[in-house]
Amino acid sequence: MPLLLYYAQTDLFAILMLLILLLNMRRVSDLKSQPARVFSLLVWSIILNIAADFAAHALDGFQSAAAIQAAVVLLFMLNPVTAYLWFLYTDYYLFGSEERLRKLALPAAAPLAVNAVFALLNPWTGLMFTLDEGNAFHNGKFIIVLYASIYIYLLAAMVQLIHNRKKLAKGELLPMLLYALPPFAGSLVQANYYKVLLIWPLTALSLLVIYTFVQSKTIHTDHLTNLFNRREFDKRLAELADKKHTDNLLAGIVLDIDNFKQINDRYGHKAGDSALRAFCAVMRDSFRQYDFVARTGGDEFAVILELKTATQLDRIIRRLQANVDAFNKTGTLPFPLSVSTGSGLYDPSTVSSPAVFFEMLDARMYENKKKKKQEG
Structure with a gap:
């Protein structure tokens, strides 16, 4: 040929x-x-x-x-x-x-x-x-x-x-x-x-x-934020919850951007998308590369972590809040970002299933959001 x-x-x-x-x-x-x-x-x-x-x-x-x-x-x-x-x-x-x-x-x-x-x-x-x-x-x-x-x-x-x-x-x-x-x-x-x-x-x-x-x-993944979606979050949480013979503690955090509806109403949905992407960037700087971060709803996110000690969870949440505060000082957005969180350790002896664990974290997040509104 x-x-x-x-x-x-x-x-x-x-x-x-x-x-x-x-x-x-x-x-x-x-x-x-x-x-x-x-x-x-x-x-x-x-x-x-x-x-x-x-x-x-x-x-x-x-x-x-x-x-x-x-x-x-x-x-x-x-x-x-x-x-x-x-x-x-x-x-x-x-x-x-x-x-x-x-x-x-x-x-x-x-x-x-x-x-x-x-x-x-x-x-x-x-x-x-x-x-x-x-x-x-x-x-x-x-x-x-x-x-x-x-x-x-x-x-x-x-x-x-x-x-x-x-x-x-x-x-x-x-x-x-x-x-x-x-x-x-x-x-x-x-x-x-x-x-x-x-x-x-x-x-x-x-x-x-x-x-x-x-x-x-x-x-x-979620097309807007490039994070894992809710389906992958549920799958990953179930896999880790069923994991046997591990010395690590399984922890979770549910996060929700405060006043997100007001951001969309006042500044438009394009600004809302910018807020979501900006918060994702803050999360990438706050969590470890091997932590599992997902967008589970409109302005709601969830993280699955494997920890050595329970005190690590508090340190990670404080680091996240510090990074949010640092981002707000840059003036990148015409409004400040604020986030409410609900967190905890997964204990199969007190929580019947991964789905119930997620609901518990979600409830704690809304309690945190309600408390912030009452205080401020």
Whole structure:
């Protein structure tokens, strides 16, 4: 089988796989949301890169030098777009802020713009690639501009993920970091053997793995806060309550944001969403990475902890309150955050089931809320 025909089949399979992914996205998610738009653009950029990569290599040695120049210029301009969109997507995945995403998009496009200028000027400068007498293209001295623009985005995304790993749930960091490895390996091979078309089929595979991971995660998590949902909380609590032969104490905390309805009524639901995300950030700084934190209702959260001593529970709650107070001093929101809590240790000799334990914590939280209203 001719090598080009083999690559055509591989590329076609990758494109079909990505089109199926897009159809599934349209079926199960809201494509009007900013992160969904970025992810769908990411998919389309890979499809376009696969097509452009194949076209450039299919035309290699073609009689028309102008056609080859145009195809390769387009390919080189498209190449970093996928890495740029991946960087934006990881930023939203970490911070969940559409406003931050919009502010970041333009300045982050600087490497993209530099690469585009070099690519567009190449027919006159020959800096990024050249054509030989047979109209076959070869990498030029400044091909490094292309690879640098790609690796800047990939490395920036990796650094950002590692630096903000506390914002990720347990087990999320590694799949996100591994996204770049297959296309990175493919780019190293293709940089030395440019007729071996590996980068974009491998990138498509990476994106499919990420999408599968994200989709499986959405079954277990709350879409707004990225915390575990009520179903996962109930499941985890039941598992730990049934756990035998452990020296750890099982504890729980139920938390509720005070005056949340008034926040929504006065400042709007967008401000309410910001309050939820801000409180989630405070909780991530307050609880340990292996504590199980879930959103169990509109403005209600619950935490499952395994402790060595009962006094640890009081210390953790005091740390949470101190972090809430510290956040309020920053003036990030136009209103202060306040939270009521109900906590306790799980004792199977006095509590008949995990569900009853949760109800007990919930009742204690409302007692705390009522007491605060009476005092203040």
